[in-house]
Amino acid sequence: MELTRTIAQYSTAILEMLGIMIIVALSLYSVLYTCIALLKGAEHHDAFRDCRQKLARGIVTGLELLIAADVIKTVALDLTFTSIGALAAIVLIRTFLSATLELEMTGNWPWQQNK
Template identity: 50%
Template sequence: MSEMIQPFAAWCAAALEAVGVGIISLIALLGLVRAGYGLFKRQPSEAVFHALRQRLGRGILLGLEFLIAADIIHTVAVELTFESIGVLAAIVLIRTFLSFTLEVELSGRWPWQNHEERKSQ
């Protein structure tokens, strides 16, 4: 049974990786197009820059979630060894740190804080 699941899991992991990379690339491209359009329409460059940065950050966050899911599927269903679990733990830790720091950078609050907590600080 395991021989049948491994190829499917490997395919799912590869598909999720492609989706993650595609999301990041597509949102980056669309963000650049919208920024170019904003500059062409003579919008303030600071506002265009801020909007582009927000879009890119959100795209990276969403893409990272898909990449983490792909790594988990690959490790658990395809290559389950102590070494691969250690590598997965390091990758998830690094990507989680990146996600948290991007969230703080974009929203000005930690992901677990709600809007009321932020207003009271």
């Protein structure tokens, strides 16, 4: 039982760090990419649209890892009705964010096919 708890704690920490690192790294990348594109003479509208899409992809990917970490933490480490309620709220908020970011990136809701 203690081994499972230890593995869950390390897994949660690793997933949280990966989620944060992905959000930060892809945010920096998208801003630098946009600055370089603008310096090379790209259209402002196109450059900023690409920047927003790259940012959104980074945030969505990071959020998915953070959700996974929260699920592991709740199920393996702190399984109470309060923690399940908090997890449900976190997952709902992050799922809403992911869906709206997907709409921003593709112009379609996640459950719609690309048209």
